[in-house]
Amino acid sequence: MDSWKQMMEWKKFADQYLGQNFFTPYGQQDEEQRNQHAEPAEEKGFPAVNIYESDNELLCIAAIPGLEKAEDVDVYVDDRSVHIKGKTNLVGGKYRIAKQEFGSGSFSREIELPYRVRSDAIQATYKKGFLYLRLYRLPADRQKPKKVDIRRFDD
Template structure:
C-alpha cells in the first residue's frame, strides 16, 4: 500500500477523497506555498522597471494608496518606497481579501546609480510612477592632498 495515495477497498484511488488529503505529503509541505509566491509577492507591491537611455520609470501597482502616507527615497542604486494601502468600503464587511492592505515597504536595486535631486513621482488610478535619471559623474580628477607638518608647530 502506498502511504501517499492510500487505496480504498477496491484497490484504486477511489472516490473517497483520501488522495486529496495525502497530496501535501506526496508533494512536500511547502509545495503549494511556492506557487502562492508567484501570485503574491512577499517583497512588497508588484513593480515594473522601464529604461530609456539615461532614464528609468518604476511603475508600482498600489491600489488604495494615500499620498500623505507614502515615502519615496532614491539614493545611489537603490529605490525605496514605504506606505500604507487602504482598500476598504465603509458599511461593507470584507468577505474575501486578495488585494494586499496595510503597511508595505519595497526596496529595489536599480541597474545604475540615480540622481537624488531629479526624481519625479505621480499617482493615478492605483499606479505609482517614479521617474529617475542616471547619475552621470564627471571624469575623475586627480587631486593632490596637502600634508600638514605637525613638527613645525
C-alpha cells in the same frame, strides 16, 4: 510499502514542492481562506513594481491602490535603490472579505535599480492607483585616467 503509505509520501512531496496543502478537500480551502487575515503586504512584495529603462532614464511604476493623500506614501532614493513605504486604506464598507490579494495598512518595499541614479533630479506622480517615478542615470566619472609616475626604489 502499501498503497496508502505511498500516497501519503507522494502527498507530502507534493505539499513541499507546491508550497501549500495540495490535497485540501474542495470547499474546505475556501472556508479556510475566508477565515484567514491577509498576509502583511511586505511578505507579498507589495507594492508590485515594474521598472523600464532607457540609456539614461528609469521609469518605476508601483501599483499602490488606496492612497488617500500624498502624505500617505514616502519614497527614498539612494544611488542604487528606491525605498517605498506608506499606508493604504481600502475598506469594503458593509461587506466582509471573501478573497483578499492586496491588503490595507502599512507597507514597505526596497527595490534595487539596474544602475546608479541621481538623487537631485527625481519626478514622482501618483495617478489612478499608480506611483510613477522618473529617475535619471548618474553620469559616470568622466575623468580621464591619470598616469602615475613611479620612482625608482633604489634612489
